[in-house]
Amino acid sequence: MVHPQLLKSAAIVDTDEDDNAFTKYRDKAYQYDDEDCDYNIEMFECYNIKKWNQRTSAQMLLGAPSPYQPETSEGLPQVHLNTAKRSGGILEDVPTQSTTFDRQSETVSSTAILVLINNYAVSYIQQDGTKKTVYAKDGWNLLDLAHSNNIELEGACEGSLACSTCHIVMQKEFYEKLEEPSDEENDMLDLGHLLGCSMAFTLTSKHILTHYQNKDLDSVAKLK
Amino acid sequence: MFKVAVIGSGPAAFYTAQHLLKSRSNVSIHMFEKLATPFGLVRFGIAADHQDAKKVANKFDELATHYQKEGRFQFVGGVEVVGSEDADAVANASLSQRRLPFSLLRKNYDVVIAAYGAESAKTMPLKQGRAVSAHDFVQWVNGHPDSIGHSDMFAHHLEAETAVVVGHGNVALDVARVLLDDVDSLRRTDVPDNVLQVLAESKVRHVRLVARRGPFQMAFTAKELREMTKLPNASYMPNELLSSEPYKSSDSLPWLDRSPKRLMQILHGSGDAKAIKSKSWALDWYLSPHQILQDENTKSIKAIQFQKTSPVSSVVPFGSKIELVPNEFVDMPCGLVISSLGYTGLPLPNCSEDLPFDARSGVIPNIQGRVIDPATKAPIEGLYASGWIKRGAVGVIAATMYDAVETADSILADLETAKPDASKQGFAGIQAHLGGKAVSYDGWKVLDEHERKEGAKRGKLREKVVDLKSAMRIIDMGDK
Ligand SMILES: Cc1cc2nc3c(=O)[nH]c(=O)nc-3n(C[C@H](O)[C@H](O)[C@H](O)COP(=O)(O)OP(=O)(O)OC[C@H]3O[C@@H](n4cnc5c(N)ncnc54)[C@H](O)[C@@H]3O)c2cc1C
Ligand code: FES
Numbered sequence: 001m002v003h004p005q006l007l008k009s010a011a012i013v014d015t016d017e018d019d020n021a022f023t024k025y026r027d028k029a030y031q032y033d034d035e036d037c038d039y040n041i042e043m044f045e046c047y048n049i050k051k052w053n054q055r056t057s058a059q060m061l062l063g064a065p066s067p068y069q070p071e072t073s074e075g076l077p078q079v080h081l082n083t084a085k086r087s088g089g090i091l092e093d094v095p096t097q098s099t100t101f102d103r104q105s106e107t108v109s110s111t112a113i114l115v116l117i118n119n120y121a122v123s124y125i126q127q128d129g130t131k132k133t134v135y136a137k138d139g140w141n142l143l144d145l146a147h148s149n150n151i152e153l154e155g156a157c158e159g160s161l162a163c164s165t166c167h168i169v170m171q172k173e174f175y176e177k178l179e180e181p182s183d184e185e186n187d188m189l190d191l192g193h194l195l196g197c198s199m200a201f202t203l204t205s206k207h208i209l210t211h212y213q214n215k216d217l218d219s220v221a222k223l224k
Numbered sequence: 225m226f227k228v229a230v231i232g233s234g235p236a237a238f239y240t241a242q243h244l245l246k247s248r249s250n251v252s253i254h255m256f257e258k259l260a261t262p263f264g265l266v267r268f269g270i271a272a273d274h275q276d277a278k279k280v281a282n283k284f285d286e287l288a289t290h291y292q293k294e295g296r297f298q299f300v301g302g303v304e305v306v307g308s309e310d311a312d313a314v315a316n317a318s319l320s321q322r323r324l325p326f327s328l329l330r331k332n333y334d335v336v337i338a339a340y341g342a343e344s345a346k347t348m349p350l351k352q353g354r355a356v357s358a359h360d361f362v363q364w365v366n367g368h369p370d371s372i373g374h375s376d377m378f379a380h381h382l383e384a385e386t387a388v389v390v391g392h393g394n395v396a397l398d399v400a401r402v403l404l405d406d407v408d409s410l411r412r413t414d415v416p417d418n419v420l421q422v423l424a425e426s427k428v429r430h431v432r433l434v435a436r437r438g439p440f441q442m443a444f445t446a447k448e449l450r451e452m453t454k455l456p457n458a459s460y461m462p463n464e465l466l467s468s469e470p471y472k473s474s475d476s477l478p479w480l481d482r483s484p485k486r487l488m489q490i491l492h493g494s495g496d497a498k499a500i501k502s503k504s505w506a507l508d509w510y511l512s513p514h515q516i517l518q519d520e521n522t523k524s525i526k527a528i529q530f531q532k533t534s535p536v537s538s539v540v541p542f543g544s545k546i547e548l549v550p551n552e553f554v555d556m557p558c559g560l561v562i563s564s565l566g567y568t569g570l571p572l573p574n575c576s577e578d579l580p581f582d583a584r585s586g587v588i589p590n591i592q593g594r595v596i597d598p599a600t601k602a603p604i605e606g607l608y609a610s611g612w613i614k615r616g617a618v619g620v621i622a623a624t625m626y627d628a629v630e631t632a633d634s635i636l637a638d639l640e641t642a643k644p645d646a647s648k649q650g651f652a653g654i655q656a657h658l659g660g661k662a663v664s665y666d667g668w669k670v671l672d673e674h675e676r677k678e679g680a681k682r683g684k685l686r687e688k689v690v691d692l693k694s695a696m697r698i699i700d701m702g703d704k
Contacts, residue, residue: 156283156621160276165622187446187486 142166164188225296226251226639227650229333231305231326231572232340233257234264235621236611238284239628240337240635245291247636250644252296254333254651256324258304259369260663260695261671262288264341266621268368271398272413273405275685280621288665298651301663302696305329305340307575322658326578330606332653334645335635338579338588338595339610339628342569342617348390353516353525355390356381358399358564365402365423367416367688369695375418382426384559388528390513391564392435393443397452399562403428404458404503414679414686431458432556434508436533438543439471439491440484442507445620449487453494458503462495465509470542479540508556510534512548516561527555567617579607587616593631594638608635663699670702671695 132151143166146153157163161184228244230237233255241253261267263281270277291297306323329336345359364371364378387403389396402410407423415423435441442449453460465471466488474480474488491507511530519526532552539545568586572579580598582589589596593610594603610631611624619627671689679686689695 154283154625156280156625157276158279158282160279162274162276163280163621165280165625167622183450184447187450 161185161188226335226642226644227333227648228253228335228337228635229329230255230337230339231329232264232338232611232613233262233299233301234339234341234611235266235280235284235624236341236614236628236631237264237337237339238262238287239625240339240610240632241291241297242287243629243632244635245287245296247632248639251639252298252650253291254298254300256303256305256329257299257301257663258340260302260668260692260699262299262301262665262668268363268366270366271362271401272365272410272415273401274398275413277621292665297665299663299665299668300651301668302692303658303662304573306573307571308578322660322662323573324654324657326572326575328654328657330578332649332651333606334642334648335606335608335639337608337610337631337635338572338613340572340613342567342586342612344568344570344586345563346565346568348513348563348565350513351515353518353528353561355513355516355561355563358389358391358395358562359567361399361402361562362395365415365419367414367419367690369690369692372691375422378419379422379425381560382422382428384525385427386430386432386558387428387560387562388556388558389431389433389562389564390435390528391566392433392437392441392507393564393566394445394448395566396433396562396564397444397448399564400431400433400505401452401455403431404455404505406457412684414675414684414688416688416690417682428560429503431503431505432508432558433505434511434513434530434556436510436512437546438509438535439466439488439507440474440480440541440543442484442487444487446483446486446490449490452505453490455501455503455505457501458505459501460491460495461504461506462491463507463509466491481541484541509543510546511554511556513561513563514553517555525559525561527557528561530554530556567612569613569617580604585616588613590614593627593634663696667699667702671699674698674702 132149143153143155143159145151147155154165155163156165159166226248228241228251230241230253237255241255244251245253255262263284266278266281266284288297288299292299303322303324305326308325308327326336345357347357348355360371360374361378364374382403389399402423403426407420407426410423411420470477471488474485474492477485510533512533514529514531516525517527517529518524530553532549532554533546534549535543536545536547569581569588570586571581571583575581580589580595581587582598588609589598590609591601591603593608593614595607595609596603608631610628612619614631615623615627672686675686675688681687689698
């Protein structure tokens with residue numbers, strides 16, 4: 001359940017398309033972040049380092065879940081506030097100016113993150129340096145998510161935790177909030193890095209993110 | 225269109241091609257492969273119990289299929305690129321040994337990329353006796369055409385109870401796993417049937433992995449070493465050296481890298497003496513192979529004799545520099561010795577002038593993939609290297625991928641200021657010299673399907689057609 005107060009706060013946040021707005025918003029959100037809440041909101045920096053020497057930074061924004069599940073096409077949610085509004089319900093009081101939500105846009109409206117996304121928004125910084133923000137559902141991992149959105153991220157072993165080509169780097173501060181990677185994942189990585197195919201979104205964990213081990217990938221696929 | 229020729233069809237070739245094809249629409253690629261089959265070490269190197277790592281072939285397949293449809297990719301299999309040779313001899317060669325002079329590629333393509341791998345095994349110098357090479361063993365288990373008829377030889381070798389593998393790299397572990405694991409774990413993979421038969425009869429119970437240098441110099445990756453400690457049928461017998469300093473407290477050594485630390489953690493955390501399994505394995509260090517000792521009458525191997533080495537303690541990291549200890553020898557009883565000292569690159573056959581080669585390091589001299597003239601250090605226009613032949617025979621596929629992207633980036637940068645050369649005819653310019661049809665990508669798909677079908681009948685992934693002539697026959701029948 002989304003905390004009603006949080007929703008309200010979302011409604012009053014300025015939807016300026018910049019990260020400051022997000023930070024402001026996040027600070028507000030934190031006021032309501034307590035043990036009973038089954039959502040959380042975090043901002044992540046991550047780096048796609050398919051090219052070792054051309055590290056580009058990526059921002060990954062994790063939004064809290066909304067009870068509303070938007071329509072999906074080919075498994076991916078089509079996020080659009082108008083759709084959300086049409087479906088009625090709890091989203092009624094969201095200001096209309098946040099309807100301009102562009103899936104391809106470089107920046108993300110922080111308000112949109114909270115109220116629109118069925119579960120999570122993730123921004124990948126791609127090899128050419130551009131940012132692409134996409135939406136994930138519970139159970140998706142970063143590799144599948146990238147691929148379903150035409151974001152280039154190699155996955156040579158198809159998510160079997162056997163090749164490490166789906167390598168992603170995340171800012172240490174946020175990386176440390178994740179659960180410890182499994183020994184198997186850790187064996188393949190340098191500190192502060194993670195494998196796109198091993199990290200799936202889940203709401204059950206306190207940290208939102210859980211590392212899925214090899215054997216769990218089947219269940220991840222089913223969730224899809 | 226820029227016409228690009230790639231020599232080889234392993235991961236380096238495919239990843240370089242992928243980056244070029246995706247980045248520019250005016251690039252077309254021909255990939256020349258000496259074998260009838262693509263994918264290099266993915267098919268013939270990566271261990272059979274690492275099928276997940278072999279899945280990368282699916283990615284390459286998608287790429288080839290997609291760009292072939294676009295008319296920008298062509299696989300030219302069964303054609304070995306060689307140095308300057310008599311053109312007539314080339315044209316007359318039989319289908320299974322077609323050879324194409326490197327100079328013809330240079331003449332007909334704007335860009336030539338050497339991505340032909342580093343396929344030769346480093347040999348182990350011994351005063352007496354010869355070791356089996358891990359390279360040959362791996363090829364045999366993977367059904368490489370060069371291993372045809374090797375089953376009898378290995379059946380004989382595997383009568384030994386104890387095998388000593390010299391070398392502490394991942395390939396040594398690949399070999400050890402095949403020797404120690406239950407053959408049933410391989411039955412559903414792509415190990416050829418006749419190899420499985422031989423492995424089922426193997427008497428090997430104990431494997432010792434030995435290296436000249438110390439524990440901190442082990443070149444295993446953590447993943448493979450951990451896998452080794454989890455073998456269901458073989459227990460790890462800890463070496464007491466690890467309970468002495470500095471190995472005992474490796475975690476707290478400030479000068480030690482993360483990678484050796486991790487390996488040490490894995491070893492320190494393994495080896496439960498209570499759980500004795502039917503087979504076992506052990507690690508030994510600071511031993512330099514000296515000679516193989518044979519039984520005078522039967523000529524069978526009795527032991528391998530090592531000369532002890534010791535670390536030069538002033539050199540950090542500890543053990544990276546060693547010296548032989550005079551007159552100190554150790555005999556290690558065994559019936560089989562396998563050398564796994566790594567791979568090295570070779571120049572293209574009979575190719576000395578056109579494509580520079582650094583024999584000392586076994587690579588093509590280059591700067592970020594641009595092949596350079598060794599004397600002047602200036603890049604040679606239109607000539608590039610990628611993968612193991614560029615960097616040396618180290619690194620997993622992910623590393624080869626990064627490396628291929630670097631080469632592709634260099635090419636892309638150079639193409640920015642270049643124009644396609646109208647005098648370059650591409651494939652049209654060499655077709656006549658091939659003296660017949662090469663294996664196309666569709667041809668490979670015929671063989672691929674045949675192998676999968678044969679495999680399905682036996683409840684396995686595929687049954688490889690090892691013999692090149694048979695492979696060619698199947699391809700010819702199916703690919704009209
Ligand atoms: C035994 C072994 C096990 C390995 N296991 C793993 C693993 O589990 N996971 C992992 O990630 N990596 C593994 N690797 C590493 C991986 O195989 C390499 O990183 C990768 O294959 C290097 O790619 P490459 O294209 O440079 O060379 P290769 O894969 O060797 O490809 C070279 C190709 O060129 C062809 N060729 C050679 N000469 C000529 C010529 N004259 N004309 C035309 N074609 C030619 C060859 O037939 C071959 O197809 C393993 C390597 C070995 C040796
Ligand atoms: S896709 Fe291979 S390890 Fe993630």
